[in-house]
Amino acid sequence: SAVISQKPSRDICQRGTSLTIQCQVDSQVTMMFWYRQQPGQSLTLIATANQGSEATYESGFVIDKFPISRPNLTFSTLTVSNMSPEDSSIYLCSVDKPGQGAYEQYFGPGTRLTVT
Amino acid sequence: GENVEQHPSTLSVQEGDSAVIKCTYSDSASNYFPWYKQELGKRPQLIIDIRSNVGEKKDQRIAVTLNKTAKHFSLHITETQPEDSAVYFCAATPMGGYSTLTFGKGTMLLVSP
Numbered sequence: 582s583a584v585i586s587q588k589p590s591r592d593i594c595q596r597g598t599s600l601t602i603q604c605q606v607d608s609q610v611t612m613m614f615w616y617r618q619q620p621g622q623s624l625t626l627i628a629t630a631n632q633g634s635e636a637t638y639e640s641g642f643v644i645d646k647f648p649i650s651r652p653n654l655t656f657s658t659l660t661v662s663n664m665s666p667e668d669s670s671i672y673l674c675s676v677d678k679p680g681q682g683a684y685e686q687y688f689g690p691g692t693r694l695t696v697t
Numbered sequence: 698g699e700n701v702e703q704h705p706s707t708l709s710v711q712e713g714d715s716a717v718i719k720c721t722y723s724d725s726a727s728n729y730f731p732w733y734k735q736e737l738g739k740r741p742q743l744i745i746d747i748r749s750n751v752g753e754k755k756d757q758r759i760a761v762t763l764n765k766t767a768k769h770f771s772l773h774i775t776e777t778q779p780e781d782s783a784v785y786f787c788a789a790t791p792m793g794g795y796s797t798l799t800f801g802k803g804t805m806l807l808v809s810p
Contacts, residue, residue, distance in 0.1 A: 582743075614797075623786060623800045624741065673740065686731065686798060688740040 583607060583678045585689035593695045594664055601660045602692045604674035609654035611677065614686070615647070618671040627672075630657045664696045699724040701789050703801025710777050711809055718804045720787035721769040727789040730770045731798070732761060736783045745772070777808045 584607035594600050604613065615627040628636040628649055636649040650658045661668050673691045677684040700723040710716050722730075731746035747754045747761045747770065754761050758777075763770040770789075774781055784805050788798040 623802045624798075625800075626797065629797060685743055685746065687743065688733075690740050 583610070583676050583687045585674065585676060585687060587674060587689040587692050589692060590690065591693040591695075593697060596665050596696055598664055599660055599662045600664065600694060601658050602672055602674075604657045604659070604689055606655050606676050608678075611654070613651060613657045614675045615649065615657075615659045616673045616675065616688075618673060618691070620670075624673065627659070661694065664694075666696045669694055669696045699727060699789055699791060699799040701787060701799050701801040703787050703804055705804060706802065707805045707807070709807045709809065712777060712779060714777055716774045716777050716781070716806055716808075718772045718785055718787070718806070719769060720771070720789075720801050721767075722789040722799075723768070724789070724791050725768065726791035729790050730761070730763060731788050732772050733786045733788065734783045735786065735803075741786060774806075777806075779808050779810050782806055782808045
């Protein structure tokens with residue numbers, strides 16, 4: 582598996598501001614992912630972050646709103662920009678780690694964001 | 698892209714009963730199917746997975762079955778316990794390596810003592 586940490590664990594922010602979420606993993610990984618989980622809902626992939634290249638965004642998510650950095654193989658950040666109440670959600674990072682014959686995905690503890 | 702349907706959305710059972718959660722997927726290229734358990738306020742945890750070269754996999758009280766022809770897979774929990782109460786998510790990906798997962802909408806399982 583993997584030991585993954587996120588900072589902050591939660592935050593309350595005012596609309597129009599930005600928040601940067603950090604994700605740290607205990608070993609080098611090639612792929613890191615960022616998800617959003619709205620209350621009572623499933624997980625929606627925002628983007629895939631590969632070290633040394635631009636993040637790949639899913640439909641409905643854009644770089645200007647959710648800029649991502651991936652400076653090395655153990656760390657990534659997701660910024661939620663110009664926030665509105667609709668951005669209130671849990672944001673989770675995840676990583677792929679080698680499992681039994683293929684890669685398995687493990688999640689960080691999440692960042693609970695409330696926008697007022 | 699891939700679409701994963703999951704049923705039921707909620708499931709209530711008595712302790713000791715079995716529980717079955719079913720998922721269907723749309724992309725015939727999908728070949729990796731993990732299941733996650735998410736307790737309230739916690740992160741999703743990988744509990745079992747299956748790859749398309751296998752029809753069934755067991756791990757103690759949980760098992761997963763896969764029918765590639767029908768494009769559906771199921772999670773089976775036997776002898777349920779109150780601590781099994783959680784939301785369970787199925788997922789699928791067409792990539793055997795790095796997994797861009799598509800998740801089902803989740804099933805809330807409640808096990809009553």
